[in-house]
Every structure is written in structure tokens, then in C-alpha cells.
Amino acid sequence: MVYITQWEEFAVSSERLCLSSPEKTRFSFKYRANDGVFVVKVTDDRTCLQYKSTQKSDLRKMEMLNMRLLGLMTSADTNVDAETSAQSSEAMTGN
Template identity: 35%
Template sequence: MPVVSNMEEFMEAVEDFFSENPERTRVTMKYRHCDAKLTLKVTDDYKVAQYKTGNLMDVKKVEKMASQTIRAMATK
């Protein structure tokens, strides 16, 4: 499973996955409190991109990405 190196690349991957196959694309989030790590994963059952972070600033970017994704799903 490829791990993306920064949040911007992950957001681009989400947009690419969604534009190619909007019905099959899923984004999941998992937070491990003991490690203080947030893991994000996007998949369309054929390709997968994953991003892991412990940076608090990335949480705001995750909120922005989630709202953009939901907005895009609602308009299509």
C-alpha cells in the first residue's frame, strides 16, 4: 500500500480517485490515541493511497479535504 509523503499529494490523490470513479471511491480515517497518529486512506477497490501524520496542523487540512469531498459528492 503506497504511503503518500505529504497532505497536498494525498488531497490530489483523493481528487483523482473521485474524478475517475466517484461511485466506488471511499476515504477512511483512523486515529490511534496511543501513537497520536492519524491515518487516512483513499481507495476505489483497484488503487489505494495512504497518508499518516502526527502533525496537528494536518487535522485542519483534513477538515478542508473532507468538506470539499462531501461538496463534490453532493453536486454530482
């Protein structure tokens, strides 16, 4: 499988995937201790996005993405305003 190499691209793509089908989207986090690598996977069974890193600084970004995706998936209003979504993505990526 192909991994997205830029965190910003992964975060934005994950959010878009979640907004397009929040009831089908799921994500997982995995840490491989022997490699010192953590992997994040977001999928809706048709599209699969993956990101991997060995940097501890990316853990905070993953935590922010986790909270954002959980909020999107559990929101009663799935028609999230695009501007609000973009602002959240900027805060998540630190730009």
C-alpha cells in the first residue's frame, strides 16, 4: 500500500474522506516497536489513506487529527461548513 509522505496532505485528505462518508469511515493507529514506526490508516472501504512516521513530534498531530475525526464522525450535522473545516485543518497542521 502507498503511504502519504506529508502530514498536512494526509490530515486534509482524511478529513475530506470523513466528511464524504462519516458513517463508513474508520481509522486505526498502530505502533511497530521493532521499527519504532507508528502508522495511521483512514479508510471508507473504497479509499485507503496511510501515513507512517518515526517522529515523536507527529504524535501530537495524530492526537489532534483523532479528536477532529471523532468529532466529525459523531456530529449530528454532517454538513460541516467548509470554512470551519479548513480552519480546523490549519490548526491541526500548525500553519
